Amino acid sequence: MDTSALKKVKALFLDMDGVLWTDKKEIGNLHQIFQSIRETGLTVLFGSNNATRTPEEYCEKLASFGVTVKPEQFFTSGIATVFQLHKDFPGRPRVYVFGSPSLKKLLSENNFEVVDENADLVLASLDRDINYDKISRAMIEICEHGAKFYATNTDSTFVTENGWRPGGGVMVRCVETCTGVKPFVIGKPNTVMIQMACETYELQPEEILAVGDRYETDIAGGLNFGAKTALVLSGYETAETAAILSPQPDLICRDLTELVNYFHEL
Ligand SMILES: [Mg+2]
Incomplete structure (x- = not known):
């Protein structure tokens, strides 16, 4: 795997369903994964098309897995909708x-x-x-x-x-x-959420890695924005569906654990 694409990356833009968990079940050990991310110095941002929960509810869900994060780290399609609609409707x-x-x-x-x-x-x-x-x-x-x-x-x-x-x-x-x-x-593959995340955290597109389990939304959204992309095979896509994707993501990983390990090897 060519991990050179990761060298400029300062922040992860993580999809949640199919990346962090399958409904109520965590994928891997989230407490350990986020500890490991902290050691890399990467900023963690969350971007999900799921608008049925608020950032505070996501914080509570992550806390139940022993992960402490703040509402400001979340850019759900709900949050991005507020941002876009206030632009469009005074x-x-x-x-x-x-x-x-x-x-x-x-x-x-x-x-x-x-x-x-x-x-x-x-x-x-x-x-x-x-x-x-x-x-x-x-x-x-x-x-x-x-x-x-x-x-x-x-x-x-x-x-x-x-x-x-x-x-x-x-x-x-x-x-x-x-x-x-x-x-x-509003949601991925449109770029309202990732753009909002980059503006808020003063990141350039190539400094953010869009991570997701679904090509047509997570990866296509990252590509549309000019970000680096990583597809994880812990949700929607399989090795078979991933093999025929074009253009290919920068990285294809089994899951988030494997992705974070790449950053430790840079
Ligand atoms: Mg997903």
């Missing part, structure tokens, strides 16, 4: 959320008015209580009231303890299908 925008209670809470806490009708924009994301009325309301807001359409991410699936399950992309496609409108997508 003041206190009215948003119809077709998504999780955590996402609604995040928006309410960040100067958005979460409404049931007459919205400036519709935001679609993973919603475990999806139903016909919600799809219908999103359609009415977009087609009859002129609301703009955004999506936190378009992931088709995500991994759980019991296997792969439908992702936020399913809700997004429901709205897209009935409206004929394509959303502005």
Whole structure:
């Protein structure tokens, strides 16, 4: 493995599902992995398309594995959505959320008015209580009231303890299908999250390593931004699917443990 691509890297931009854990089960020993990362001096940042949890909830989840991190290290599609929407809508925008209670809470806490009708924009994301009325309301807001359409991410699936399950992309496609409108997508492979991370931590694109288990989002997002990329085979992709990817990531590793070991060998 040619690890020369890692020499300029100062920060890891870690995807979480399929990299750190599979639902509630950690991948490797996270306490030891983060101890090992600390020894390399690398900054750790987290970037996930999953918008169903807040940074504080992720901090609690990592704490349950003996890892101490701060909310400022998280750039979820929810956080990036707040950043992007305040750029696009001045003041206190009215948003119809077709998504999780955590996402609604995040928006309410960040100067958005979460409404049931007459919205400036519709935001679609993973919603475990999806139903016909919600799809219908999103359609009415977009087609009859002129609301703009955004999506936190378009992931088709995500991994759980019991296997792969439908992702936020399913809700997004429901709205897209009935409206004929394509959303502005915040999550990877778009670069809103990684750009926000680099601006916040004053990093150049080549100084950040995008790490993820899914090529079409994590790696493609890194490539779109001009970052270095590492694919881990602990989640979505397998050695077989990884072999035929083009362009190839800078590194392909079994898991995060193996990736961190490369940094110790530089
Ligand atoms: Mg993932």
